[in-house]
Amino acid sequence: MNTVSPTRRPRVMAIANQKGGVGKTTTAINLATAMAAVRKKVLIVDLDPQGNASTGLGINRANRKVSSYHVLMGEASLDQAVVKSDVPGLDLVPSGVDLAGAELELVSVARRESRLRDAISGRLADMAYDYIYIDCPPALGLLTLNALVASDKVLVPLQCEFFALEGVSHLVKTIERVKKAFNPDLDIQGIVLTMFDRRNNLSDAVAADVRGYFGAKVFDTVIPRNVRVSEAPSHGKPVLLYDLRSQGAQAYVHLAGEVLKREKQEVRA
Ligand code: ADP
Ligand code: MG
Numbered sequence: 001m002n003t004v005s006p007t008r009r010p011r012v013m014a015i016a017n018q019k020g021g022v023g024k025t026t027t028a029i030n031l032a033t034a035m036a037a038v039r040k041k042v043l044i045v046d047l048d049p050q051g052n053a054s055t056g057l058g059i060n061r062a063n064r065k066v067s068s069y070h071v072l073m074g075e076a077s078l079d080q081a082v083v084k085s086d087v088p089g090l091d092l093v094p095s096g097v098d099l100a101g102a103e104l105e106l107v108s109v110a111r112r113e114s115r116l117r118d119a120i121s122g123r124l125a126d127m128a129y130d131y132i133y134i135d136c137p138p139a140l141g142l143l144t145l146n147a148l149v150a151s152d153k154v155l156v157p158l159q160c161e162f163f164a165l166e167g168v169s170h171l172v173k174t175i176e177r178v179k180k181a182f183n184p185d186l187d188i189q190g191i192v193l194t195m196f197d198r199r200n201n202l203s204d205a206v207a208a209d210v211r212g213y214f215g216a217k218v219f220d221t222v223i224p225r226n227v228r229v230s231e232a233p234s235h236g237k238p239v240l241l242y243d244l245r246s247q248g249a250q251a252y253v254h255l256a257g258e259v260l261k262r263e264k265q266e267v268r269a
Contacts, residue, residue, distance in 0.1 A: 010043070010129040011263070012120060013189065014147040014154045019167045020138030023157040023194035025052040026229060026239075028135040030249070031155075033238040034256035036089035040130040043082065043091045045071075045116070047147055048137040049102075051095035057085045058236025059094050067096030072106065072115045072146065079127055087238065091129075099143070106142045113142065113182060117150035140174050148178040153189035155259075157223075158210060160196045160203040165213060189262065191218045192255060195225040221254040 015028045025048065032042045046053040047068055054064055063083050070076035071093060081093045106112045120132065134147040148154065154175060158164050172188075179186045191214050197203045211218050223229075226248030232239040239249045 010127075010132045011153065012132045012134070012151045014134045014136055014144070014151040015157065016134075016136040016144055016147060016154055016171060017156050017158065017168065018138055018140045018144070018171055019159070022159040023192075023223065024048075024138075025056060025135050026233075027155065027157045027192060027194065027223070027252075027255075028053055028133050029056050029233075029238045030229075030240055030252035031256055031259065032090055032131070032133050033087050033240045034253050035131055035259075036087050037240065037253075038256070038260075039089065041089050041091075041128055042131045042133065043093065043127070043129045045093045045132060045134045045147075046095035047099070047116075047134055047143050048095055049097070049100035050137070051099075052233070053135040054092060054094040056233040056236065057087070057090075057092055057238070059083055059085065059092060064094040064096050067099065068093050068116075069096045069098040069102050071119045072099075072102055072143075073109070074115070074119075077122065078119045082127075086236075087241065103139075103141045103143055106146075113145050113149050116146040117183075120150055140170065144174075145178065148175060148186060149182045151183070151186060153187055155189050156191045157194045158191050159194050160200075160206045160222075162202065162206070164206050165209060188217055190259070192221065192223060193218065194223045196222045197225045219255060219258050221251060221258050223251045223255070224248060226251075 015024050028044055032044050035042050044053055066076050066081045071078055071081050082091050085092050136144045136147050193207050224247050228243040228246035229239045229248035232242035235242055
């Protein structure tokens with residue numbers, strides 16, 4: 001990575017939480033789209049065998065022949081796996097069916113935790129991205145480990161429901177372990193509360209709990225539960241393109257603004 005000037009180096013961010021259905025993929029797609037809308041060049045790496053980020057961006061199976069699986073196994077370079085999405089400035093490394101087996105296959109390969117980092121750093125000079133967002137699977141196995149080792153920061157979507165905090169303590173421990181062993185500068189950039197339901201007292205209670213525990217790490221922006229957000233993937237579109245005026249889309253626009261603000265503060269600090 002040190003052959004690239006710091007200004008050109010993309011920020012790599014893992015979007016992680018070992019719980020499924022908390023809004024990782026939705027956040028990856030829509031944060032990336034909001035960044036692309038302000039002329040950032042963004043790459044999403046779909047590391048989930050379910051391939052929801054690939055489907056949600058309307059990438060059909062025929063365009064997923066070279067996937068993140070091949071990148072992890074060293075059978076393709078990162079740029080060979082890149083496909084363009086319909087969003088200008090937003091590219092994707094799709095997931096493929098083989099990825100389900102990668103968790104096991106990786107166990108016996110060299111530098112098994114660093115495969116993605118190696119693939120990204122090997123191609124950085126040729127790929128002028130501002131951001132690489134890694135959409136993680138709902139587990140803390142070798143795929144998520146590869147994402148954490150490759151990343152500068154972690155963004156954690158947290159659904160406003162009972163037990164939200166319990167699950168995240170496991171993730172925090174994993175991040176600490178990755179920091180010690182592979183990636184000393186890794187840090188949580190922020191926690192984003194998702195699927196917030198104004199009519200539900202529990203949502204408020206959970207949000208207060210999470211803010212009490214994580215303090216300023218929690219983004220001010222809260223993503224509301226919004227039917228347009230859940231409809232958008234079946235149209236192969238980010239909600240920002242499907243219905244920009246919806247509350248869900250607007251929340252992701254705000255979140256992107258907050259992410260940019262935090263990054264400026266980090267540079268100054
Ligand atoms: P994960 O990637 O963590 O498994 P997803 O982003 O796929 O979670 O979200 C799980 C489900 O919830 C999906 O069907 C998605 O469309 C829906 N969803 C996500 N965020 C919202 C939201 N803010 N409002 C309504 N539905 C949402
Ligand atoms: Mg997902």
